[in-house]
Amino acid sequence: MFYPDPFTRREFLRSGLIMASAAATIPAFLSASANAMHGALGGLSSAPGVPDDHILVVVQLSGGNDGLNTVIPFGMPEYYRARTGIGIAEKDVLKLREADGVGLHPALAGVKDLYDNGSAAVIQGVGYPNPNRSHFRSMDIWHTADTSATGDGWIGRYFDSECCGFGSGESGSLPGAAKAKAGKRQPPAEADATAGPPGIAIGRTAPLAMEGRKIKPVSFESADLFRWTGQDVDKALKDPYTELNRRGASELMVPGNPQAQDTNASFLLRTALDAQVSSDLIRKAVSRRPETTFPQSDIGRQLSMVSAMIRAGLKTRVYYTSLGSFDTHSGQGGAQGRHSQLLRQLGDAMKAFYAELRAQGNDTRVLTMSFSEFGRRVGQNASQGTDHGTAAPMLLFGPMVRSGVIGEHPSLRDLDEGDLKYKIDFRSIYAGILEGWMKADSKTILEGTFRPLPVLKKA
Amino acid sequence: MPNQPENQTPTPSSSPAVEGRKPTGAAGPKRSVIEDDVLIGTLRPLDAKLFGYHQARHLLWRAGFGGSEEQVRTLLAWGPAKSVDYLINASDVPFEEARPDAFDKDILHPPGKEERDMYRAAQRAGDEDTLARVRLERQKREQTDRTQMGEVQKWWLKRMIETPRPLEEKLTLFWHGHFATSFRGVEDSYHMYQQNQLFRSHALGNFGDLLFAIVRDPAMIKFLNNNDSRKNKPNENLARELMELFSLGVGNYTEKDIKEGARALTGYTFDDDAFVFQQQNHDNGGKDILGKHANMDGDAFVRTILEQRACSAHIARKLYEFFVGDLPADAGDIPAPQKSALRELGNTMLQARYELKPVLRRLFLSEHFYDQRFFNEQIKSPVQLVVGAVRSLNTPVRDLSVLNDALDLMGQRIFMPPSVKGWNGGRSWINTSTMFVRQNIMTFLITGRKPKGSDKSTSNGFDALAILPKDVTGPREVVDALLGVTLGQKPQPARRALLAYLESRGNTIDNDTLTSLVLLITAMPEYQLC
Numbered sequence: 001m002f003y004p005d006p007f008t009r010r011e012f013l014r015s016g017l018i019m020a021s022a023a024a025t026i027p028a029f030l031s032a033s034a035n036a037m038h039g040a041l042g043g044l045s046s047a048p049g050v051p052d053d054h055i056l057v058v059v060q061l062s063g064g065n066d067g068l069n070t071v072i073p074f075g076m077p078e079y080y081r082a083r084t085g086i087g088i089a090e091k092d093v094l095k096l097r098e099a100d101g102v103g104l105h106p107a108l109a110g111v112k113d114l115y116d117n118g119s120a121a122v123i124q125g126v127g128y129p130n131p132n133r134s135h136f137r138s139m140d141i142w143h144t145a146d147t148s149a150t151g152d153g154w155i156g157r158y159f160d161s162e163c164c165g166f167g168s169g170e171s172g173s174l175p176g177a178a179k180a181k182a183g184k185r186q187p188p189a190e191a192d193a194t195a196g197p198p199g200i201a202i203g204r205t206a207p208l209a210m211e212g213r214k215i216k217p218v219s220f221e222s223a224d225l226f227r228w229t230g231q232d233v234d235k236a237l238k239d240p241y242t243e244l245n246r247r248g249a250s251e252l253m254v255p256g257n258p259q260a261q262d263t264n265a266s267f268l269l270r271t272a273l274d275a276q277v278s279s280d281l282i283r284k285a286v287s288r289r290p291e292t293t294f295p296q297s298d299i300g301r302q303l304s305m306v307s308a309m310i311r312a313g314l315k316t317r318v319y320y321t322s323l324g325s326f327d328t329h330s331g332q333g334g335a336q337g338r339h340s341q342l343l344r345q346l347g348d349a350m351k352a353f354y355a356e357l358r359a360q361g362n363d364t365r366v367l368t369m370s371f372s373e374f375g376r377r378v379g380q381n382a383s384q385g386t387d388h389g390t391a392a393p394m395l396l397f398g399p400m401v402r403s404g405v406i407g408e409h410p411s412l413r414d415l416d417e418g419d420l421k422y423k424i425d426f427r428s429i430y431a432g433i434l435e436g437w438m439k440a441d442s443k444t445i446l447e448g449t450f451r452p453l454p455v456l457k458k459a
Numbered sequence: 460m461p462n463q464p465e466n467q468t469p470t471p472s473s474s475p476a477v478e479g480r481k482p483t484g485a486a487g488p489k490r491s492v493i494e495d496d497v498l499i500g501t502l503r504p505l506d507a508k509l510f511g512y513h514q515a516r517h518l519l520w521r522a523g524f525g526g527s528e529e530q531v532r533t534l535l536a537w538g539p540a541k542s543v544d545y546l547i548n549a550s551d552v553p554f555e556e557a558r559p560d561a562f563d564k565d566i567l568h569p570p571g572k573e574e575r576d577m578y579r580a581a582q583r584a585g586d587e588d589t590l591a592r593v594r595l596e597r598q599k600r601e602q603t604d605r606t607q608m609g610e611v612q613k614w615w616l617k618r619m620i621e622t623p624r625p626l627e628e629k630l631t632l633f634w635h636g637h638f639a640t641s642f643r644g645v646e647d648s649y650h651m652y653q654q655n656q657l658f659r660s661h662a663l664g665n666f667g668d669l670l671f672a673i674v675r676d677p678a679m680i681k682f683l684n685n686n687d688s689r690k691n692k693p694n695e696n697l698a699r700e701l702m703e704l705f706s707l708g709v710g711n712y713t714e715k716d717i718k719e720g721a722r723a724l725t726g727y728t729f730d731d732d733a734f735v736f737q738q739q740n741h742d743n744g745g746k747d748i749l750g751k752h753a754n755m756d757g758d759a760f761v762r763t764i765l766e767q768r769a770c771s772a773h774i775a776r777k778l779y780e781f782f783v784g785d786l787p788a789d790a791g792d793i794p795a796p797q798k799s800a801l802r803e804l805g806n807t808m809l810q811a812r813y814e815l816k817p818v819l820r821r822l823f824l825s826e827h828f829y830d831q832r833f834f835n836e837q838i839k840s841p842v843q844l845v846v847g848a849v850r851s852l853n854t855p856v857r858d859l860s861v862l863n864d865a866l867d868l869m870g871q872r873i874f875m876p877p878s879v880k881g882w883n884g885g886r887s888w889i890n891t892s893t894m895f896v897r898q899n900i901m902t903f904l905i906t907g908r909k910p911k912g913s914d915k916s917t918s919n920g921f922d923a924l925a926i927l928p929k930d931v932t933g934p935r936e937v938v939d940a941l942l943g944v945t946l947g948q949k950p951q952p953a954r955r956a957l958l959a960y961l962e963s964r965g966n967t968i969d970n971d972t973l974t975s976l977v978l979l980i981t982a983m984p985e986y987q988l989c
């Protein structure tokens with residue numbers, strides 16, 4: 001449903017019409033099958049015809065998370081010298097069994113739990129050359145996987161290459177569907193009608209990372225805002241509104257119809273149709289209560305919605321969530337305090353997320369990656385806080401990840417003007433996820449050669 | 460099929476004009492695939508007799524933010540020459556000038572000598588308390604300044620809504636997107652305000668003057684780090700963007716020109732709110748820029764740029780895309796008639812020595828501009844959507860903060876373009892989430908129902924009857940008139956759906972029913988076009 005290419009869309013609609021020839025109108029067909037979809041695929045771990053059902057969930061920690069107080073190098077005396085007020089005492093650190101002298105912040109008990117169950121990887125010293133200390137610039141660098149911070153988003157490029165772009169040459173199929181084609185029957189078009197968009201971002205705006213040239217993510221802040229408010233003025237407006245916004249389905253498929261050409265008008269008709277269908281899909285999906293309990297935090301709410309969409313069988317490949325306020329220039333606290341509260345929200349929500357996914361039987365399909373635009377300086381500042389720094393650890397979650405501590409902790413002696421030197425380029429991790437988890441060609445997508453870091457358990 | 464050419468014109472008054480345009484008129488306004496043999500590839504003036512209702516409407520939406528039925532009819536009565544003169548000679552229209560002291564310029568003044576001495580002394584003495592206090596003070600000022608930035612945003616939004624000089628504000632918006640500078644990076648609301656005033660004062664002036672002014676603009680200097688540029692370590696940011704984005708376009712200069720240009724711009728910085736030239740930081744050596752060898756400073760660098768033919772071509776292209784329609788990124792893919800129209804526009808600019816009025820007059824009077832394939836085929840920017848809705852439907856403004864937040868959600872937070880490249884515009888405005896925001900901000904303007912929150916008040920204040928022309932009665936005529944005012948077109952299936960709704964309300968023509976119809980129409984995909 002989310003193919004931007006008008007030709008493919010028309011083809012799809014035509015084939016859909018043939019399959020549902022008994023249906024009176026296209027919009028009716030779409031909504032009927034949308035309902036059927038929920039019944040048929042709810043809770044299934046795999047959609048028929050699509051062998052690759054892996055899902056990536058991104059958790060963005062905005063503001064620059066203090067890596068040194070997330071994964072604590074308690075074995076390095078320099079740490080305690082640099083952090084006289086905010087350092088985490090060794091007795092409070094949650095020690096990681098196979099790593100010497102490093103451990104998790106006590107607020108990350110949820111992460112420790114996942115780690116002990118073989119479902120969390122701690123990658124140390126992640127960064128990139130010539131680090132930029134501006135929030136916006138560095139965030140853009142992480143989103144574009146490009147140190148000049150230009151171009152489309154890295155996940156958007158993945159969508160483009162998998163769907164209808166330079167990669168597979170396959171026009172307008174969802175990620176994964178291209179591979180299904182080789183030797184196998186294409187999944188039926190009507191299944192695609194409710195597949196869900198390739199990428200869904202929860203938040204006010206769509207993250208640059210998800211913006212492809214052709215494929216755009218669906219984004220919404222909360223499901224109840226992802227709908228037309230005019231119907232609240234008068235319920236009777238709902239039906240004519242739906243009719244007016246789903247016209248695309250019938251108007252776009254009339255051969256020779258100028259609306260079927262690639263005009264801005266037809267583009268708008270298509271997007272309006274997409275908005276209608278995904279609004280219904282998503283709102284229906286998240287209206288269902290989870291099997292388990294989530295914490296009340298905002299990140300808990302976001303991950304709860306993601307789990308609901310996974311459970312509903314949306315074939316969305318990437319979900320994007322975020323947690324803010326990591327810009328702790330002053331009063332960041334130590335074992336207690338502001339930063340610890342943020343970490344607790346993250347850890348508790350992540351633990352709840354995987355408990356829910358396990359209850360659904362979906363946990364092995366989902367890999368979660370968290371990152372921040374930079375770490376913070378080694379030394380604390382005069383305001384009991386920390387200023388913008390460079391390299392930091394990255395956390396991956398899920399039963400399939402290479403659980404454990406990966407890489408070495410950066411030296412606290414050999415610094416670059418008071419900042420850590422990175423050990424692993426973040427793009428190697430992107431490459432590892434793309435190659436290992438998403439089964440995509442990382443060289444094409446990242447437009448450079450980054451040696452993929454193995455991020456999965458050995459089969 | 461929504462866009463049958465039948466009944467395109469809402470009133471008989473404009474019919475002869477449209478019928479007189481046989482070759483392209485018959486195709487209807489919706490054909491955007493431009494065929495070389497049909498689209499008029501010159502900027503020859505439109506025959507005044509062909510300036511009908513739709514032409515007047517097109518002019519008002521593209522050279523401004525749209526307007527009421529009455530305003531469209533005023534332009535129609537004036538004819539093209541007088542209408543375009545009115546828009547272009549904006550300064551002849553009385554309007555309260557924005558005062559330079561409208562905002563506090565001292566929130567973020569640089570620390571004085573006393574302050575600096577005190578800070579240094581505290582640093583030497585290791586006086587952590589004083590250092591923390593100074594830092595806290597600074598943070599408070601920054602907070603106050605962010606609040607003022609919000610006030611400046613609302614001020615400009617209000618100005619765009621209220622101005623009787625729409626083209627002046629529309630060009631101010633154009634230059635803001637062209638010389639894109641963001642508060643994120645400048646972090647001084649007063650400098651952003653100053654720059655906005657600069658764009659306004661040169662909006663319909665001379666592009667060359669504006670280019671000289673922009674390299675002396677504190678916000679731009681800060682945004683592109685020219686204040687950090689030193690004789691022995693020139694920063695290339697401003698030199699690069701000056702040529703790549705602001706004047707010549709990619710491919711019309713070399714990396715060497717950037718390096719040499721950066722040397723020419725050394726010493727161009729600012730102190731507090733004003734430009735200063737720091738001789739001690741300026742590289743006095745000879746430079747080779749764009750094939751010219753001389754001991755150039757920033758002004759000489761700009762002069763050299765303006766002598767390039769590529770400059771007028773680049774600016775002409777940007778103006779064309781803003782006012783007429785998107786062009787393929789690759790110049791080789793531009794259809795021949797558009798190519799020749801662009802060439803003429805660039806030549807006009809060259810002959811006018813970068814004066815903008817003759818260029819815009821030529822464009823807004825040309826047959827090319829009024830080709831019906833351009834009608835209702837531009838995706839409204841978020842600003843155009845919001846400002847245009849208030850101006851054309853005469854809805855209450857309601858709450859500038861809500862409108863400002865909606866602009867952000869729709870991807871166009873003014874004073875905060877996403878990068879120095881400005882907004883991509885066109886289809887990049889639209890995705891499934893912005894589609895709902897666009898529909899819901901219209902619900903807010905029309906009914907007062909907030910896009911968010913439990914505020915159920917729909918204390919209306921919107922007079923839907925007023926946008927209906929007086930003499931209109933009967934369901935069919937009412938729906939057609941509303942579609943004419945809001946969309947400038949009458950998509951057939953939509954028309955049927957609206958008529959069915961009106962019938963379900965017993966064909967009552969009252970404010971409630973009309974408000975509902977306007978709600979439905981502004982939620983249609985076509986409402987995003989102008």
